[in-house]
Amino acid sequence: MSKVALPPGLERLRSQLLARSRQPQVSQPKATTARPPLAGLNGGQLLALVTNWYCPNCGRTDQTREVQPHTRYHDCPKLAGMSAPLLPQGTKAKVFTKEREDYVGQDLVRLDDNGRPIMTVITVRDEGQDAMVFAPTAVLRAKEL
Numbered sequence: 809m810s811k812v813a814l815p816p817g818l819e820r821l822r823s824q825l826l827a828r829s830r831q832p833q834v835s836q837p838k839a840t841t842a843r844p845p846l847a848g849l850n851g852g853q854l855l856a857l858v859t860n861w862y863c864p865n866c867g868r869t870d871q872t873r874e875v876q877p878h879t880r881y882h883d884c885p886k887l888a889g890m891s892a893p894l895l896p897q898g899t900k901a902k903v904f905t906k907e908r909e910d911y912v913g914q915d916l917v918r919l920d921d922n923g924r925p926i927m928t929v930i931t932v933r934d935e936g937q938d939a940m941v942f943a944p945t946a947v948l949r950a951k952e953l
């Protein structure tokens with residue numbers, strides 16, 4: 809097999825990579841933080857992060873294997889079919905809906921299974937609050953232009 813001549817910069821990089829690959833592997837020091845790492849490399853294999861989820865209202869559970877930050881949703885029967893987040897197991901929180909209080913008129917609003925206009929799904933945790941807001945859809949007619 810003939811050797812292909814590389815430009816000097818690439819040849820130097822190739823030599824460095826080859827030298828690095830021949831060095832013995834050094835074990836990683838143990839993490840000193842209180843929280844576990846989200847994912848790690850083990851011999852080149854990416855370890856998946858298993859997250860167990862639950863709904864504090866209907867009790868539904870689920871499991872995901874995702875490294876990136878994410879949130880799981882479901883149509884909760886206890887919240888009249890509204891899409892609500894599942895919570896990581898061990899998280900104490902309250903998830904509830906808030907009905908739209910202002911005049912609906914001709915606005916296209918999000919209705920729950922009971923026909924009530926829902927403005928937001930709120931998640932209240934010890935350290936904060938999240939809200940999923942359902943803004944009304946604007947309606948524009950061509951003759952109004």
Ligand SMILES: [Zn+2]
Binds near residue numbers: 865866883886892
């Ligand atoms: Zn639920």
